[in-house]
Amino acid sequence: MKMKGFAMLGIGKTGWIEKDVPTCGPLDAIVKPVAVSPCTSDVHTVWEGAIGERTDMILGHEAVGEIVEIGNLVKDFKVGDRVIVPAITPDWGSLEAQGGYSMHSGGMLAGWKFSNFKDGVFAEYFHVNEADANLAILPDGLDPADSVMLSDMVPTGFHGVELADVQFGDTVCVIGIGPVGLMAVAGSALRGASRLYAVGSRPNCVEAAKAYGATDIINYKEGDIVEQIMEKTHGKGVDRVIIAGGNNDTFIQAIQMVKPGGRIGNVNYLGSGDYVKIPRVEWGCGMGHKTIAGGLMPGGRLRMEKLASLMETGRLDTSKLLTHRFNGFEHMEEALMLMKDKPRDLIKPVVII
Numbered sequence: 001m002k003m004k005g006f007a008m009l010g011i012g013k014t015g016w017i018e019k020d021v022p023t024c025g026p027l028d029a030i031v032k033p034v035a036v037s038p039c040t041s042d043v044h045t046v047w048e049g050a051i052g053e054r055t056d057m058i059l060g061h062e063a064v065g066e067i068v069e070i071g072n073l074v075k076d077f078k079v080g081d082r083v084i085v086p087a088i089t090p091d092w093g094s095l096e097a098q099g100g101y102s103m104h105s106g107g108m109l110a111g112w113k114f115s116n117f118k119d120g121v122f123a124e125y126f127h128v129n130e131a132d133a134n135l136a137i138l139p140d141g142l143d144p145a146d147s148v149m150l151s152d153m154v155p156t157g158f159h160g161v162e163l164a165d166v167q168f169g170d171t172v173c174v175i176g177i178g179p180v181g182l183m184a185v186a187g188s189a190l191r192g193a194s195r196l197y198a199v200g201s202r203p204n205c206v207e208a209a210k211a212y213g214a215t216d217i218i219n220y221k222e223g224d225i226v227e228q229i230m231e232k233t234h235g236k237g238v239d240r241v242i243i244a245g246g247n248n249d250t251f252i253q254a255i256q257m258v259k260p261g262g263r264i265g266n267v268n269y270l271g272s273g274d275y276v277k278i279p280r281v282e283w284g285c286g287m288g289h290k291t292i293a294g295g296l297m298p299g300g301r302l303r304m305e306k307l308a309s310l311m312e313t314g315r316l317d318t319s320k321l322l323t324h325r326f327n328g329f330e331h332m333e334e335a336l337m338l339m340k341d342k343p344r345d346l347i348k349p350v351v352i353i
């Protein structure tokens, strides 16, 4: 059986292609998407060639869907179940997963399979490995479009909070308030941040950042962000920095603004360039106890269920991220191009199928 999918044809080129419907292994599921969202990562993949050349690879890694076929060894899911599909779908039996780093199962970043090592979710059907470990039931009452944010934006933003290890009363700076940064703001607030600085400038992102718990907005267009943070903290800097935007040089600013003993959590995908620089003096000449932690989110059913429960209980509202809604698979390209061109009113588009 054949299906259609929206694919990367090669670096810088996209289009619709036809492929065989994927086959279901005994532990796996075949899912048809109900709602999907394009991501800045898709843009890095296609237009920056961030993961190298790929030919006729179906794009997309953020989806909520319905199971249409299930492997005979899967215990907890059945055909017809509506599921949250995490962007990262590790091999849970791997040594890396046993070591606590599921996202690197099979090699660095290799838990990221969709639109990397296999076809992604912008297709009529897609394959999910290890359904019992990787899928989560979409709770009744949650909007599928809002819930697509559980695939990547919520777990990635929250992982930034985990990497920075935000504690009660910490002062936190979130650099970048696109959808991931906004979830890092929301996650920091849930974790008990006191002063919560959000670095950004676009009006709708600023408004959302305040709604998610930012106490101060740092507009980089109004001067150096390190100087602004230092002024607001009376020269002390912040306890934690979460990097969810900017570029390779943003690490310099993060190290400059974090206190000795502070932690920097990076969840920004550095799509190009060769090096990240660490400023020697501000890093305490190598002895400042300023920790830099960068990580891909872990994925996994348990985490997905817990994050979904935050939405069910009303502690997290992802709907503020969704600025552009499309109805129909045929709008996939339009939605992806929005992510590429980033009009000022965009936070995140979603395509409902």
Ligand SMILES: [Zn+2]
Pocket (backbone or CB within 6 Å): 038, 039, 040, 041, 061, 062, 087, 152, 153
């Ligand atoms: Zn994504």
